[in-house]
Amino acid sequence: MANRIPLRHSLLARLLATSVLIAMCSIAATTWLAVRITTRAIEQEQGQVLADDAAIRDELTGYAATHADWNGVGPVLDRLARRTGQRIALTTETHRVIADTAAEAAALPRRASAAIDPLRAESVSGAGRVEGYRIDPRAVGPYRLPTEERSALHQVAKKMSLCLRDFRIDVRVAESPSGRPSLESAEDDGPLDMAECDYGELSQPTPTEQRALKRLDTLVEQCLAEQEPPVTGIFQIQPDLTWVSKEITDQKSKKAVDECVDDSRRKQLDPYVAPPALLYLASADGDTAPRFDLSKGNTIRLVGVTGAVLALTVAVTAAIAIRLVRPLRALTDAAQRSGEEYVTVPVTTRDETGYLAAAFNDLSERRSRIEAQRKAMVSDIAHELRTPLTTMRGWLEIADDGIVSPDPEFVRSLLEEAVLLQRIVDDLQVLAAADAGELRIHPEPLRVADVLSQVAAAHQAQAAASGVALQVHAAPDVELTADPVRLRQAVGNLVANAVQHTPAGGFVTLAARRGGDTVTLQVTDTGSGIAPDDLPSVFDRFWRAEKSRSRRTGGSGLGLSIVRKLTEAHGGTVRAESTPGVRTVFTIEMPTGE
Numbered sequence: 001m002a003n004r005i006p007l008r009h010s011l012l013a014r015l016l017a018t019s020v021l022i023a024m025c026s027i028a029a030t031t032w033l034a035v036r037i038t039t040r041a042i043e044q045e046q047g048q049v050l051a052d053d054a055a056i057r058d059e060l061t062g063y064a065a066t067h068a069d070w071n072g073v074g075p076v077l078d079r080l081a082r083r084t085g086q087r088i089a090l091t092t093e094t095h096r097v098i099a100d101t102a103a104e105a106a107a108l109p110r111r112a113s114a115a116i117d118p119l120r121a122e123s124v125s126g127a128g129r130v131e132g133y134r135i136d137p138r139a140v141g142p143y144r145l146p147t148e149e150r151s152a153l154h155q156v157a158k159k160m161s162l163c164l165r166d167f168r169i170d171v172r173v174a175e176s177p178s179g180r181p182s183l184e185s186a187e188d189d190g191p192l193d194m195a196e197c198d199y200g201e202l203s204q205p206t207p208t209e210q211r212a213l214k215r216l217d218t219l220v221e222q223c224l225a226e227q228e229p230p231v232t233g234i235f236q237i238q239p240d241l242t243w244v245s246k247e248i249t250d251q252k253s254k255k256a257v258d259e260c261v262d263d264s265r266r267k268q269l270d271p272y273v274a275p276p277a278l279l280y281l282a283s284a285d286g287d288t289a290p291r292f293d294l295s296k297g298n299t300i301r302l303v304g305v306t307g308a309v310l311a312l313t314v315a316v317t318a319a320i321a322i323r324l325v326r327p328l329r330a331l332t333d334a335a336q337r338s339g340e341e342y343v344t345v346p347v348t349t350r351d352e353t354g355y356l357a358a359a360f361n362d363l364s365e366r367r368s369r370i371e372a373q374r375k376a377m378v379s380d381i382a383h384e385l386r387t388p389l390t391t392m393r394g395w396l397e398i399a400d401d402g403i404v405s406p407d408p409e410f411v412r413s414l415l416e417e418a419v420l421l422q423r424i425v426d427d428l429q430v431l432a433a434a435d436a437g438e439l440r441i442h443p444e445p446l447r448v449a450d451v452l453s454q455v456a457a458a459h460q461a462q463a464a465a466s467g468v469a470l471q472v473h474a475a476p477d478v479e480l481t482a483d484p485v486r487l488r489q490a491v492g493n494l495v496a497n498a499v500q501h502t503p504a505g506g507f508v509t510l511a512a513r514r515g516g517d518t519v520t521l522q523v524t525d526t527g528s529g530i531a532p533d534d535l536p537s538v539f540d541r542f543w544r545a546e547k548s549r550s551r552r553t554g555g556s557g558l559g560l561s562i563v564r565k566l567t568e569a570h571g572g573t574v575r576a577e578s579t580p581g582v583r584t585v586f587t588i589e590m591p592t593g594e
Helices: 011-066 074-084 147-166 207-225 251-272 296-335 352-400 408-435 448-458 460-466 484-500 532-537 559-569
Strands: 086-091 097-100 114-116 121-124 130-134 171-175 181-185 277-283 444-447 469-474 479-482 507-515 518-525 573-579 583-591
Touching: 011 074, 011 086, 011 114, 011 277, 011 296, 074 086, 074 097, 147 171, 147 181, 207 251, 296 352, 352 408, 408 559, 444 448, 444 484, 448 460, 448 469, 448 484, 448 507, 448 518, 460 469, 460 484, 479 484, 479 583, 484 507, 484 518, 484 559, 484 583, 532 573, 559 573, 559 583
Parallel strands: 469 507
Antiparallel strands: 086 097, 086 277, 114 277, 121 130, 171 181, 444 479, 507 518, 518 583, 573 583
C-alpha cells in the first residue's frame, strides 16, 4: 500500500472540493434568486413611487389649471402626502414657499422634482421621453360653459344618441373639461357615421365659446402681424381650438399659425390659471433619494427562497456526508465483532478511507493468521509436553506398582525425559522473552573464528557419533560486536539441526566472511535437504521436516525459531536455501556493530 495518497484521491481534497462546490452553488443560487426577487421588488416599488410622483404632479397641474391662484392648495397637499407618505412642498419660481406638508420648517431639497405649469405641461412620448410642452386640457378658462349652455348641449347629445341607437350604433356621452358634451362609440370602432342624426347644434359654438374664440382670433391676428414676414390669409378657429384655411397652404405659414395659436391660447388662459410653481418631493424623514423597502410579500418570498436553498444545501451535504461516513461505519461494525472472527470490509474508494479499509483488511488477515498460529502453537506445546510427561508418568506408575525397581537405568531414563522437558521450557521462555521485547543481549567485540571453533568443538562428539565431519572456514580477522553466548546458541542450533539431518559420511561446514559493514555466517550441510514448499516455514515454531513429529528426527521444532529471534535481536537476518538430496545452507547476516 502506498504511503502517499495522490491529491486527487485525497479525502481532504474531496471534502474541500465538495464544500467549495456546495458553497459556490448555494451562494450563486441564493444570490441569483435574491437579486431576481429584489430586482423585481425594487421595480415594483420604484414603479409605485414613480406612479405616486406622476399622480401628484397630475393632480397639482389639474388644480393649477382650474384655479387662478394657489390659495387653498394646502388641504390638497396634505391629502396627497397622507396617501403617498411623502413630504410635498410648492414654491414660486423665486423659491418662496407656497405650501409645505412638513410639520416643521425643514430645509427644502436642493433640486425641484418638477415644475407645475398647466400652460406648459410636459408632453411625454410612449417611450417616456419629453417631446415638448402642451397646454393642459383642463385649463379651459373663458371656454368653460355656463350651466344653461351645458344643459342645452347635453339635451342635443342625448337626442342624437337615441337616434343612433335606432341604427344599432351604441354610443356614450362624454364631457370635456369645459363642459361641452361629445358622442363616443361604446365599442371604440372609429369615427361615428351620424349623417342621419346630425342636428348641427352639437357642433356649433355656444355664445360663451364664440366670445372666447373671437378674443383668440384677435390675439392670433396680432401675433401673425408681428411675424417676419407677416402671415396673411383668412383662417377660422374651430370650437375644438384647431384652425382651417384655404388660403394658407405653405408649411412655413402653417407652422407660424400653429405657434401663434398656441401662444395666443396661453396668453388668453393666463389670467385663469395659477402661476407656475416648483414642486419638491422628499421622503417623510426629509431624504430626497427614493427609498425602496421590500414589501411584506417580497420579504416572505425572499426568506422562503433562501430557506429552500439552505435546505437543499443541507440535504446535499448530508447525502455526501453519509456516503463518506458509510465506510467508517462498516469499519466500526467490523471492529466490534468477535476477535476470533476473520472479517473484511469492502474497499469502495481510493482515498484515505479506502486505504484505511485496506489496512483494516490486512490487519484482520494478520490477526486471523496469528490467531491460527497461536492455536497451533498451543496445540504443539501441549503435544511436546505431553510426550515426556506421559513417559515419566508411565515409568513412575510402573515403579509405584512394584513392577520395576528404581535402578540407575530407570533413573537415567527419567532424567533424559526431565532434561528434554527442561529444554522445551527453556526454548519457550527464550521465544516468549523475544516476543515481549525483553530478550537481553550483552554485545562485546569478538572474533567470529573463535565462536565457530567453540560451536564445532561443542558438537564434535554428536557429529562423530553420527559419522558426520565438521569443518570450520573463517578468517581470523573477521570480527563483530555481538553477545557471544547468544551467538553461540544461534549457530549451535543450526549446527545441531544440520548434524541431525546429515547422513553418515556427510559434511557440515561452518564459514564466516565480511563484506562491508556486514558479517555473514553460513552453516552448510550435505543432508537430505528441505522441500521448496517447506522453505517459507522452516523458521516457524514447532515446524519439522518430518510430518510424523518424531523428536528423534525432528527435535522440538523450536531451534530454528530461536535462531531467527536471536539474529533479529542483534539487528541481523537469517535465511535458508536448500537443494533436496544435495545440500542445505543457513545464512546469518549481522552488522559488525562498529
